[in-house]
Amino acid sequence: MRGFLVALWMLAATVSATAQPELQERLKATQADPTALKAAVEAGRKASFFCANCHGEAGVSKTADVPNLAGQNPAYLLEQIRKFGSGERKDAFMQGLIKVLKDEDRLHIALFYAASPVVPAAADAAQAAHGKVLYGKLCQRCHGDQARGSELYPRLAGQKLPYLQTSITRYRDGTGIRNNQLMSIATATLKNDDITALANYLTQLP
Template identity: 40%
Template structure:
């Protein structure tokens, strides 16, 4: 029974990813549909704006930017909150209030927003350099040379140091709410100095 359930979950995830890509491709090919999706999302992002900002630029240091994020990653995150693979009280509730189409529209909407420079104090140059070297050796394969992400891998460039530090520490500590993430294995390679350096480096990367 366990294998059957696992197979069913994998098939569902594959079907959802396929449907998402088909919907996003349709939006890219049809300007009218893009405008409709964008307009529809503007009404629903009010649900997200108090924490993530209406334009996807987070209003709180411990909450991530969604602006400029990869739509596939955003949609995948939505689905993981809907089915409980990722646990966060606010996000689990919010995601379940949205229809599939609304989740697609919101993912597209935030992907089109511009990431704004943060007003954080400039990190130590030596720390940034160490972070750049560590990023190139451990993170760039998945997140891209400029940390902009691609496909299902998130953009992490320009996130706040507070958020990045907390996120990496949760993975290092094997937080149950992140069970199954490939980041658990990656974070196991990092020590606290690596976390500080990576957070400093990534936070100062601008579009």
């Protein structure tokens, strides 16, 4: 089991580290320089004016099936933008839109959203309690004990409930809209009720 986990971890590390390494390096360099970071966040605020139509002014969406981007790990945001661009992740609207974004804009937008505050939502308390148990067993080792993610994994805390539900179901069912080997393994045993419970737990976390 341990060897298996290490293999999974290494797979995850390679996936994130090898896709667009130059842009990911630029992201790290900007994060390490407070003046450059401030300027990048400001530029991202401007560059994201169109995204705000769906993702909300500061990355908190008002629509159930549109994810929040606020507080999200910027390396993950850059990687998802790349995936929409390459067609590895499918969404008719996002795929078209992302193609016109230059690397510079992608970097700024990712840093802007990462710096925006998360707004958790209300959830069913009994569902959330069940979800917490499942999360501890099946998800925590990658997404973190507070579901805030890391450089390698997305934040899930405070995400929109319906979006969480749809995304987890897609990974489990292997619909081809979104594929990730680690996530299909992690979600393989989940029943629909488990997914509802997990989404209730995650959406109310700060």
